[in-house]
Amino acid sequence: GAVVSQHPSRVICKSGTSVKIECRSLDFQATTMFWYRQFPKQSLMLMATSNEGSKATYEQGVEKDKFLINHASLTLSTLTVTSAHPEDSSFYICSANPGQGVGDTQYFGPGTRLTVL
């Protein structure tokens, strides 16, 4: 099946620093990738849609200047958490779809655990 990887799997940083998370589709190309966030004991919430070659679209309430998304190639999307604060500590997961239509099965990465001290 399709494989999506994320790097790093876990990161601990000081408050005020920026953290970059990579999402790669390993064996397929994806013009669209999605970034989700999961707080402890809560479900996944969509943050933004990453579009290759164009600007990301953000869900309501998600600060685009804080969560920078770059989809520079058909296999890589990056999420940068700028000036991270403890409330940004969360589990960040990306997904991608190898199908021709965006309504097909979504494949998820293993997630990145961010802890901001």
Added chain:
Amino acid sequence: KQEVTQIPAALSVPEGENLVLNCSFTDSAIYNLQWFRQDPGKGLTSLLLIQSSQREQTSGRLNASLDKSSGRSTLYIAASQPGDSATYLCALDTHAGGTSYGKLTFGQGTILTVHP
């Protein structure tokens, strides 16, 4: 706005038991519905995907049904095993104007524990 509710929030059963997990949603204009499994601290594994035009899907000991008119889906697990212990999430791809955007709305999940 699509809202997804999963019941029960947690379930503990002895090994071998058959069980049903429930998912309800408020907007029936869906493109598809997926059931996922999430192990602690891990990503998601897709279990079953039901397209809007379908009523059910089966894979091994798993069977998922979809009733759009009532806004419900169930995941049936037969002969449960300790290895089935995980959080089970249902997610909907809700479309607007006949176009799917691939964005999923998740339920809160059901934490399943199967004890030997």
